[in-house]
Amino acid sequence: AQSVTQPDIHITVSEGASLELRCNYSYGATPYLFWYVQSPGQGLQLLLKYFSGDTLVQGIKGFEAEFKRSQSSFNLRKPSVHWSDAAEYFCAVGPRSNDYKLSFGAGTTVTVRA
Amino acid sequence: DAGVTQSPTHLIKTRGQQVTLRCSPKSGHDTVSWYQQALGQGPQFIFQYYEEEERQRGNFPDRFSGHQFPNYSSELNVNALLLGDSALYLCASSPRQGWNEQFFGPGTRLTVL
Numbered sequence A: 001a002q003s004v005t006q007p008d009i010h011i012t013v014s015e016g017a018s019l020e021l022r023c024n025y026s027y028g029a030t031p032y033l034f035w036y037v038q039s040p041g042q043g044l045q046l047l048l049k050y051f052s053g054d055t056l057v058q059g060i061k062g063f064e065a066e067f068k069r070s071q072s073s074f075n076l077r078k079p080s081v082h083w084s085d086a087a088e089y090f091c092a093v094g095p096r097s098n099d100y101k102l103s104f105g106a107g108t109t110v111t112v113r114a
Numbered sequence B: 001d002a003g004v005t006q007s008p009t010h011l012i013k014t015r016g017q018q019v020t021l022r023c024s025p026k027s028g029h030d031t032v033s034w035y036q037q038a039l040g041q042g043p044q045f046i047f048q049y050y051e052e053e054e055r056q057r058g059n060f061p062d063r064f065s066g067h068q069f070p071n072y073s074s075e076l077n078v079n080a081l082l083l084g085d086s087a088l089y090l091c092a093s094s095p096r097q098g099w100n101e102q103f104f105g106p107g108t109r110l111t112v113l
Helices: none
Strands: A003-005 A010-014 A019-021 A024-026 A033-038 A045-050 A056-058 A064-068 A073-078 A087-093 A108-113 B005-007 B010-013 B019-024 B031-037 B044-050 B053-057 B064-068 B074-078 B087-094 B108-112
Touching: A003 A087, A010 A019, A019 A108, A024 A073, A033 A064, A033 A073, A045 A056, A045 A064, A045 A073, A073 A087, B005 B087, B010 B019, B019 B087, B019 B108, B031 B074, B044 B064, B074 B087
Parallel strands: A010 A108, B010 B108
Antiparallel strands: A003 A024, A019 A073, A033 A045, A033 A087, A056 A064, A064 A073, A087 A108, B005 B019, B019 B074, B031 B044, B031 B087, B044 B053, B064 B074, B087 B108
16 A cells, blocks of 8 residues: 655744755555645645656755655755745655555645744 | 636534535546545545546545536535544546646635534
């Protein structure tokens, strides 16, 4: 069964500092991987996705993520955080043929301090 | 180009009642998925509709049912509401080409008292 683990429940970072959010997955095949962001009371916005090819993927809002098959990881990074990046971040795996669902991690809440 | 829309935004019900939530997919999308997001948790897959049929179902009881209409819009129905059904219900749509990417709506916040 597929599963996603986000080890960090809450991260606090200073504005302008770098950010890295961890994501580990368990999946029976080459996964499709996603990072979503959710602002309070809002739906999910796709930040970036990995399907195949280059293991370093660029997304919106200056985010990037690196797929490491050997570590079953897909960590999200941003070099310089802005106050507007305060939100909850979800890593997700799937879907694939005959299993159409996305499986999400529990999320990491990011607080940005001035 | 409108994204995924959901109605209502908020809803308050009492235990034992029934509720219907609605979703209109993004233009050009024909597949709709529903997720339940309890407070402090990641979204959990309820089911997916494609060609007006339930294509896949998650680990939810039969109290949760759905429907997809010919215009691809969808409804989620929950019967005999429990306190534990209080959550944000998210609808996501995807196109036939590029079916592996899902676009989410803003959600419906359901509170069961």
